[in-house]
Amino acid sequence: MSDLPLHITSEVAPLRQVLVHIPGDEMALVSPENRDELLFDDILFAEEARQEHEVMTTLFRRLVGHDDAVLELSDLVLEAFETPEARTNYVEELIGLVPERNFEAYQSELADLDAAALHRFAFTGQAPFPVSAHPLPNLLFTRDLAAVVGDHVVLSTAARSARRPESALIRTVFNFHPRFEASRQRLIELPEEVSFEGGDLLVVSDKVVLIGQSERTSLGGAVQVARELLARTAIEHVMVVNLPKRRSCMHLDTVFTFADEATFVVFPPIIEGYTDNVYDLSSGDRDGEFTMRVHTSLHAALEEVMDREVTFIPCGDDPISQQREQWTDGANLFAIRPGLVVGYTRNRETYAKMKEHGFRIVDAESFLKYHGDGDLPQNDKIAIRLEGNELSRGRGGPRCMTMPLVRA
Numbered sequence: 398m399s400d401l402p403l404h405i406t407s408e409v410a411p412l413r414q415v416l417v418h419i420p421g422d423e424m425a426l427v428s429p430e431n432r433d434e435l436l437f438d439d440i441l442f443a444e445e446a447r448q449e450h451e452v453m454t455t456l457f458r459r460l461v462g463h464d465d466a467v468l469e470l471s472d473l474v475l476e477a478f479e480t481p482e483a484r485t486n487y488v489e490e491l492i493g494l495v496p497e498r499n500f501e502a503y504q505s506e507l508a509d510l511d512a513a514a515l516h517r518f519a520f521t522g523q524a525p526f527p528v529s530a531h532p533l534p535n536l537l538f539t540r541d542l543a544a545v546v547g548d549h550v551v552l553s554t555a556a557r558s559a560r561r562p563e564s565a566l567i568r569t570v571f572n573f574h575p576r577f578e579a580s581r582q583r584l585i586e587l588p589e590e591v592s593f594e595g596g597d598l599l600v601v602s603d604k605v606v607l608i609g610q611s612e613r614t615s616l617g618g619a620v621q622v623a624r625e626l627l628a629r630t631a632i633e634h635v636m637v638v639n640l641p642k643r644r645s646c647m648h649l650d651t652v653f654t655f656a657d658e659a660t661f662v663v664f665p666p667i668i669e670g671y672t673d674n675v676y677d678l679s680s681g682d683r684d685g686e687f688t689m690r691v692h693t694s695l696h697a698a699l700e701e702v703m704d705r706e707v708t709f710i711p712c713g714d715d716p717i718s719q720q721r722e723q724w725t726d727g728a729n730l731f732a733i734r735p736g737l738v739v740g741y742t743r744n745r746e747t748y749a750k751m752k753e754h755g756f757r758i759v760d761a762e763s764f765l766k767y768h769g770d771g772d773l774p775q776n777d778k779i780a781i782r783l784e785g786n787e788l789s790r791g792r793g794g795p796r797c798m799t800m801p802l803v804r805a
């Protein structure tokens with residue numbers, strides 16, 4: 398299974414391979430003092446978070462049906478670092494990404510570290526000589542590192558300095574790990590003056606993507622991604638969704654995710670409360686130019702571009718429950734196949750709404766017990782509840798914690 402080419406033509410197509418990161422030592426380095434800077438609203442109990450995460454990856458392995466279904470970022474970085482060139486390159490990239498940290502002063506010492514020591518430095522910031530970096534606890538949210546569209550990969554440029562070094566790690570993996578050799582020609586890099594994070598990109602079909610213009614993805618970032626995708630891939634429409642620039646809705650996938658091919662779980666105040674906020678970009682008559690159409694609602698825009706009826710399920714019944722559940726990622730579902738999604742147990746009102754729309758609600762543990770022998774439901778609409786009281790404190794749900802590499 399090692400040479401599956403990267404490929405995604407729909408957000409809900411059956412999952413074949415996904416990149417995740419189990420909360421590691423870096424998570425235990427978030428403290429009350431540094432948590433703000435590290436983009437955490439609270440400190441997480443790493444062991445508990447790992448246990449919750451393990452249930453999620455067990456589900457993926459079981460449902461996809463092979464061990465290679467789940468790749469762990471930490472393993473891939475360590476394997477890539479076995480190549481000396483990958484280590485030198487990583488250190489150079491890191492220096493460029495966070496020049497203010499002045500890692501240049503220790504460039505040769507860092508590049509001379511062996512794979513395990515450099516790996517430790519990269520994730521936790523700890524080195525065997527007097528230099529230290531921030532830990533990278535947000536690697537838990539692999540979604541934001543890049544986005545696979547068709548057979549191309551858009552590499553993110555993080556908006557916040559706490560997440561900027563993550564780019565050096567994902568570049569190391571895609572540029573140096575032997576597993577991704579076949580995709581090296583299809584990496585899309587963005588200029589450093591714009592920002593783009595993978596949580597803002599949703600693949601609607603082989604011809605359409607949505608990009609949130611958000612707290613994390615700048616207008617310039619969305620335009621650059623559009624330019625590259627329209628020029629290099631089969632994508633014909635890039636629909637830019639303008640969001641309020643707020644932490645609570647930092648990426649489009651915090652307020653809007655797929656539950657089925659044409660069913661979405663949404664946070665209504667933002668997704669339905671704004672008008673004229675969808676800019677549909679397609680190629681213009683001349684190279685590098687766009688044609689732009691403004692839609693008055695995302696719902697109408699999707700129905701037009703998907704050529705079918707679209708259903709929005711609110712993440713709660715009333716404004717208060719919608720706000721509470723959006724905050725704990727009620728609208729951040731991950732689809733394993735159309736109609737089979739994973740979310741956090743605590744978002745009860747969201748599940749109640751999904752039930753009204755024909756979803757069966759099942760706990761992850763009982764799902765695994767019942768379908769433990771590989772006898773899996775094929776067509777039912779099922780929402781799997783994952784315990785995430787610890788994980789949800791990082792402000793990201795199952796979609797944020799997964800970067801699909803291959804969907805059938």
Ligand SMILES: NC(=O)NCCC[C@H](N)C(=O)O
Nearest residue numbers: 436538596648791792793797
């Ligand atoms: N796609 C997502 O919404 N990812 C969640 C990222 C949470 C992380 N603590 C951050 O602030 O970047």
